[in-house]
Amino acid sequence: MSRKFWTMYRFNLTQKLKAKSFLITTVLMLLFVAAFSNFERIVDWFQDEPTLAVVSNLDTDIAPLLKQAGYDGKIVKESYTESEARAAVMKDEADAVAIISGEPFAANLLSKSPEGEIQSQLSAALKQLKDAKIIEEARIAPEVLAQIANPVPVKQTLTATGGKSEEELFAASGLVYVLIFLMYFTIALYGGMIVTEVANEKSSRVMELLISAASPIEHMFAKILSIATASLIQLSLFVAFGYYSASRTGMLDNLSLDSLSVSTFIYLFVFFLLGYLLYATILASLGSLVSRVEDAQQVTLPVIMLLVAAFMISMFSLNSPANQAVTVLSFVPFFTPMVMFLRVMLTDVPAWQVGLSLVLMVASIALAVFIGTRFYRGGVLFYGSNPVKQLRRILASRE
Amino acid sequence: MLELQRITKRFGDYTAVDDLSFKVPPGQIFGLLGANGAGKTTTFRMLLGLLRPNEGTITWKGEAIPLSKIGYLPEERGLYPKIRVDEQLVFLAELRGMRRKDAKASLDEWLDFFQIPQYKTMRVEQLSKGNQQKIQFISSVLHKPDLLILDEPFSGLDPVNVEQLKGAVRHLSSSGTTIVFSSHRMDHVEELCEYLAILDKGRPVVAGYLPDIKDSYGKANVLLTTDADASEWQHLPGILSVSQEAEGYKLQVASKGDADAILRQLVTSGARVERFMWEQLSLNDIFIEEVGKHYEP
Numbered sequence: 001m002s003r004k005f006w007t008m009y010r011f012n013l014t015q016k017l018k019a020k021s022f023l024i025t026t027v028l029m030l031l032f033v034a035a036f037s038n039f040e041r042i043v044d045w046f047q048d049e050p051t052l053a054v055v056s057n058l059d060t061d062i063a064p065l066l067k068q069a070g071y072d073g074k075i076v077k078e079s080y081t082e083s084e085a086r087a088a089v090m091k092d093e094a095d096a097v098a099i100i101s102g103e104p105f106a107a108n109l110l111s112k113s114p115e116g117e118i119q120s121q122l123s124a125a126l127k128q129l130k131d132a133k134i135i136e137e138a139r140i141a142p143e144v145l146a147q148i149a150n151p152v153p154v155k156q157t158l159t160a161t162g163g164k165s166e167e168e169l170f171a172a173s174g175l176v177y178v179l180i181f182l183m184y185f186t187i188a189l190y191g192g193m194i195v196t197e198v199a200n201e202k203s204s205r206v207m208e209l210l211i212s213a214a215s216p217i218e219h220m221f222a223k224i225l226s227i228a229t230a231s232l233i234q235l236s237l238f239v240a241f242g243y244y245s246a247s248r249t250g251m252l253d254n255l256s257l258d259s260l261s262v263s264t265f266i267y268l269f270v271f272f273l274l275g276y277l278l279y280a281t282i283l284a285s286l287g288s289l290v291s292r293v294e295d296a297q298q299v300t301l302p303v304i305m306l307l308v309a310a311f312m313i314s315m316f317s318l319n320s321p322a323n324q325a326v327t328v329l330s331f332v333p334f335f336t337p338m339v340m341f342l343r344v345m346l347t348d349v350p351a352w353q354v355g356l357s358l359v360l361m362v363a364s365i366a367l368a369v370f371i372g373t374r375f376y377r378g379g380v381l382f383y384g385s386n387p388v389k390q391l392r393r394i395l396a397s398r399e
Numbered sequence: 400m401l402e403l404q405r406i407t408k409r410f411g412d413y414t415a416v417d418d419l420s421f422k423v424p425p426g427q428i429f430g431l432l433g434a435n436g437a438g439k440t441t442t443f444r445m446l447l448g449l450l451r452p453n454e455g456t457i458t459w460k461g462e463a464i465p466l467s468k469i470g471y472l473p474e475e476r477g478l479y480p481k482i483r484v485d486e487q488l489v490f491l492a493e494l495r496g497m498r499r500k501d502a503k504a505s506l507d508e509w510l511d512f513f514q515i516p517q518y519k520t521m522r523v524e525q526l527s528k529g530n531q532q533k534i535q536f537i538s539s540v541l542h543k544p545d546l547l548i549l550d551e552p553f554s555g556l557d558p559v560n561v562e563q564l565k566g567a568v569r570h571l572s573s574s575g576t577t578i579v580f581s582s583h584r585m586d587h588v589e590e591l592c593e594y595l596a597i598l599d600k601g602r603p604v605v606a607g608y609l610p611d612i613k614d615s616y617g618k619a620n621v622l623l624t625t626d627a628d629a630s631e632w633q634h635l636p637g638i639l640s641v642s643q644e645a646e647g648y649k650l651q652v653a654s655k656g657d658a659d660a661i662l663r664q665l666v667t668s669g670a671r672v673e674r675f676m677w678e679q680l681s682l683n684d685i686f687i688e689e690v691g692k693h694y695e696p
Contacts, residue, residue: 003492003496007493007494008490008494009491011486011490015479015482015486019481022522167539204477204478204479204480205473205475205476205477206477206478206479207477208449208469208473208477209473209477209491209538210445210494211449212448212449212466212467212469212471213466213467213491214466215493254631259532336611
């Protein structure tokens, strides 16, 4: 890389990092990450501890059994009649009133709105009481009971999913979902940034100065790589902060981070980088075709649609990663970063397939750079409202 | 020495520049004139290497022009609106191969020259249009180019700023910078350049050393203020046209001898002559003659 490249790279990067818009998005994203990772806590804030009033004629105290069944609210013992119970619910003295009777075990749960959770917890607690009574009356030996409770073991041996069990696969697909979403989001966000910046440089006519001093290919890569750097800085902030915040709230446990291995990181990095380069190159070339930033969306829409398609395909493939169609689509360079990544993570993909998809991607990036830099040089010299017409003029001006 | 030899540039079927040749000796100011669409900007873009000519060669001291030695002021002014003046100008100078420290020093000198050091740390969008243009000019000369290309440097400037910019151009020229510029304003070209070319629809119609060009036109103007009625004199031999102006008449004559004959005749007829002035055709006259009256500046 030449000195000019580094000059442009440094200028673009420092200006990007200093830009108010960049600082604002970073702060907003950090707030979003904080809110997301504390989602449960925030919901809890707005939810008072429920109060359950229990009217019971049983000898046994049902409270410990309810707690065992998962109820974690307040329990108060009352001796309401049914009409008093109704009044108590209507006056919000209790969120629900359970009127319990033994012989046979039954209960009536009164509440303003459905309390499904309390209902099943109550049912479980009563079932336990009932079972204990039946067992005692039938005089069943404890050994027999233990044997009945013992399940029959069924061992599962998987031959095609990289030896991952169903739970592991399920957990892995959750992680893959998050990573693919991150990939989609990042490419869309920073790809869009590139289009805007290139279109901005063109509409403010700085481009003419830039490419009369440096080659278009240097300029294009300085732009693409400086934004990639800015994005990595921003992303690592988000990830580090998200990890910290989620580990404090226990949200991390849902995400089986154990299945994150070194190879996952390598695949993620390679596919993300190649995907970013492919989309960024095409978007930068398209950005050079428009004369005004307002027109940028119009020309980039087809490319963004491809990105959305890649994301949708991955979402649909999460449940059937071994599908033949998924295999075929994973070789389309626009889809490879997400779909091949998904296949690698969830199924056994032969090495040659991964290799072939990478070769195809690198080849299409090279093609995009080759075509893109030609448009780039031509694109910055022609101004007009119609990008297609401009494309034709650029082609006509080539010697 | 900048030398263009038989340059032709075509866009599809359209020929933007047709067989253009000219030379600019070092330290000289060269004016490129022409109506809109005459091919001036295309010529500049070929000098900058943004476009490649279909035919012909462009050389600087016998070789290809090194990008770091060129300064360029584009016709459509362009700077980053939201970035500070010093940051972007130092960046652009670095891109032309200048060291950061030198670029900063050079920037301070130029801001002082234009008496605008207070704009150094402001964003370009905060400046008036005239001041933006000065900043744009500084961006083209900051890196001390050997060859400076100015595309319509004076358009949109008020007279005070035009004079300031002319001063800068003369200063650079006297310190050895070779300057090529285009303009719609004939008076600016006439004032600054000794060498020029007039383009019409891509073809050079006049090119060379200005005094030689003027000499090659035998025609001249006579500015006359008199009490005699000269309004019908265009029928007299040797007089090509007559136009009435605020202070009298402007007669275009075929040769200097014709002017002498007019003066003799005026004196013998006893008319009172307050002013009789002979002058070579102005660049404006030549331009109109060559490019035609359809030209609208």
